[in-house]
Amino acid sequence: MKPELLQLILPSTWESLYMTLISAALAYIAGLPLGILLVVTDKNGIRPLPTLNAVLGTLVNLLRSVPFLILFIALRYVTSAIVGKAYGARAVIVALFVAAAPFIARMVESSLKEVDPGVIEASQSMGANTMQIICKVLLPEARASLLVGAAISITTILGYSAMAGIVGGGGLGAVAINYGYYRNETAMMWIMIVILVAIVQVFQEVGLYLSRMVDKRIR
Amino acid sequence: MESANEIIRIEGLNKTFHTKDGDVVALDDIHLEIAQGEIFGIIGLSGAGKSTLVRCMNLLEQPTAGRVFFDGQELSELGRKELNEKRHSIGMIFQSFNLLMQRTALQNICFPLELVGTPKAEAKKRARELLALVNLEEKENSYPAQLSGGQKQRVAIARALATNPKVLLCDEATSALDPNTTRGVLALLKDINQKLGVTIVVITHEMSVIEEICSRVAILDHSHIVELGRVEDIFVKPQSQIARHLLFPAGKKKFKFGSGGRCLRIVFDGLSSYEPVLSSMVLECGYPVNILFADTRDIDGKAMGQIVVELPDEEKAVHRMYAYLNTQGIRFEEVKDL
Numbered sequence: 001m002k003p004e005l006l007q008l009i010l011p012s013t014w015e016s017l018y019m020t021l022i023s024a025a026l027a028y029i030a031g032l033p034l035g036i037l038l039v040v041t042d043k044n045g046i047r048p049l050p051t052l053n054a055v056l057g058t059l060v061n062l063l064r065s066v067p068f069l070i071l072f073i074a075l076r077y078v079t080s081a082i083v084g085k086a087y088g089a090r091a092v093i094v095a096l097f098v099a100a101a102p103f104i105a106r107m108v109e110s111s112l113k114e115v116d117p118g119v120i121e122a123s124q125s126m127g128a129n130t131m132q133i134i135c136k137v138l139l140p141e142a143r144a145s146l147l148v149g150a151a152i153s154i155t156t157i158l159g160y161s162a163m164a165g166i167v168g169g170g171g172l173g174a175v176a177i178n179y180g181y182y183r184n185e186t187a188m189m190w191i192m193i194v195i196l197v198a199i200v201q202v203f204q205e206v207g208l209y210l211s212r213m214v215d216k217r218i219r
Numbered sequence: 220m221e222s223a224n225e226i227i228r229i230e231g232l233n234k235t236f237h238t239k240d241g242d243v244v245a246l247d248d249i250h251l252e253i254a255q256g257e258i259f260g261i262i263g264l265s266g267a268g269k270s271t272l273v274r275c276m277n278l279l280e281q282p283t284a285g286r287v288f289f290d291g292q293e294l295s296e297l298g299r300k301e302l303n304e305k306r307h308s309i310g311m312i313f314q315s316f317n318l319l320m321q322r323t324a325l326q327n328i329c330f331p332l333e334l335v336g337t338p339k340a341e342a343k344k345r346a347r348e349l350l351a352l353v354n355l356e357e358k359e360n361s362y363p364a365q366l367s368g369g370q371k372q373r374v375a376i377a378r379a380l381a382t383n384p385k386v387l388l389c390d391e392a393t394s395a396l397d398p399n400t401t402r403g404v405l406a407l408l409k410d411i412n413q414k415l416g417v418t419i420v421v422i423t424h425e426m427s428v429i430e431e432i433c434s435r436v437a438i439l440d441h442s443h444i445v446e447l448g449r450v451e452d453i454f455v456k457p458q459s460q461i462a463r464h465l466l467f468p469a470g471k472k473k474f475k476f477g478s479g480g481r482c483l484r485i486v487f488d489g490l491s492s493y494e495p496v497l498s499s500m501v502l503e504c505g506y507p508v509n510i511l512f513a514d515t516r517d518i519d520g521k522a523m524g525q526i527v528v529e530l531p532d533e534e535k536a537v538h539r540m541y542a543y544l545n546t547q548g549i550r551f552e553e554v555k556d557l
Contacts (some may be wrong), residue, residue, distance in 0.1 A: 015230035043304065066274060116315075116317065116320075118313060118315050118317040119317045119318070119319060119320070121313075122311065122313060122317035122318075122375075123330070123334075124279060124306075125277055125306060125309070125310075125311040125388075126306060126307070126310075126311075126330070126334055126335050126378075126379075126382070127277055127302075127304060127305070127307045127331075127332040127334060127335075128303070128305035129299070129300070129303055132334055136330070136333065136334075137319065140317060140321050140322075141320060141321050143321065144321075156327070191510065193310050214321075215321070216320060216322075216323075216362040216364060217320045217321070217362075217363075217364050
């Protein structure tokens with residue numbers, strides 16, 4: 001393999017991973033509590049707060065319904081205010097965070113809703129308070145599903161990050177678009193595609209493996 | 220506070236569910252007192268409101284009206300935090316066990332202790348004691364998925380007892396178990412009641428469960444308590460249609476009752492059933508009878524049971540049989556429709 005090629009592939013792979021993992025981590029910081037809130041404040045939840053639930057639900061739906069590319073463009077002034085410029089990997093992270101947090105909130109919500117209501121009722125009968133139910137029942141009982149959700153979320157974010165290549169984001173997507181589309185160097189584009197596919201596979205498999213590892217329901 | 224030894228008292232309880240198809244009254248005007256140390260049964264068909272009633276005892280279900288006292292304290296007067304504290308003295312087990320699936324048996328039993336902030340080592344020690352109590356020492360590291368139904372319920376019982384509750388509420392605790400396992404779990408509950416003095420409230424739709432362990436029973440039908448009293452009394456002389464129905468499970472009603480013939484229900488109250496009452500009656504009176512239903516079992520060490528026979532057509536024979544049973548001091552009643 002030519003060294004120039006390697007010099008192109010390695011930094012852009014790193015950049016993609018960096019954008020994806022940083023924004024996934026940030027999005028989980030916001031999305032996990034948001035998902036928990038959506039479950040807890042549901043009308044059948046452990047602390048029903050219908051108004052708050054409706055507001056949060058609507059917010060999540062609004063953000064989820066804006067296509068990522070458009071969101072990235074729409075946020076460009078916010079982005080430059082935060083990171084100083086509206087292009088490049090760090091700018092993409094801001095948009096990825098905004099797009100991924102509500103997505104993750106919904107993933108977390110659906111994982112937590114899989115927890116048997118009977119188990120929650122049992123813990124209430126034992127005098128568990130809301131915080132204890134969240135920390136000792138909901139999250140641990142849903143951990144297998146949460147891990148699968150994390151794998152799906154990360155691969156989705158990776159896909160978004162590649163898309164941002166077309167509007168000046170960095171990483172593998174940018175290389176694929178610049179070479180494959182603007183310069184018509186198809187081979188380069190295919191290399192990037194293969195790398196992207198490989199990364200998705202790795203995240204997916206690792207996620208599923210971890211999920212199986214921690215799940216004590218299957219024996 | 221009227222009676223020193225009552226642990227649960229329910230006054231004028233009503234629970235109405237507001238659904239989009241209108242209001243559904245689950246419980247209406249329920250009055251109930253459960254004494255410290257007894258095993259109290261609540262029986263009814265599905266939909267009678269019994270699960271709702273037991274959930275009102277620890278306020279998992281908020282009553283629409285009425286008052287629920289636990290140990291002299293009205294529960295609905297308590298704040299959220301105080302209620303959670305009270306709940307540490309009210310254990311509960313469920314039909315579907317409701318164990319934490321991602322925790323081992325031992326960790327499940329530690330769970331309520333974690334809630335009250337018991338130090339880890341101490342909690343583990345207590346959990347091991349409880350595992351011994353329910354005969355599952357060797358399963359401490361097993362996950363619920365690796366346990367049988369009976370074992371899961373034993374873990375659930377151990378978990379419910381971890382915080383030394385005064386009352387153990389059992390919501391259809393044996394309904395998902397086969398008859399043998401049910402007997403084992405019931406024996407364990409009885410044992411716990413005797414050893415630890417824990418008051419037990421049993422919700423079931425099976426009369427056999429009530430007969431096996433309860434001292435008193437309330438029969439719930441269409442949101443009301445229709446009968447309440449000692450199990451033996453209700454067993455011997457059921458007053459309500461629903462009590463009869465529960466005593467003769469529909470599945471056993473194989474025979475179509477005679478061609479307009481009358482039936483006699485003979486009750487064994489624990490004294491007479493080892494004597495061949497029925498044979499003696501037939502020999503004495505000289506008329507044969509047709510046995511339609513028979514069911515005897517050991518309740519509290521006494522043989523209890525009932526036999527339903529179809530009476531002969533001759534009035535004379537019927538009179539003789541009644542006279543015979545009267546002289547023998549055997550309880551009986553004529554029944555038409557079960």
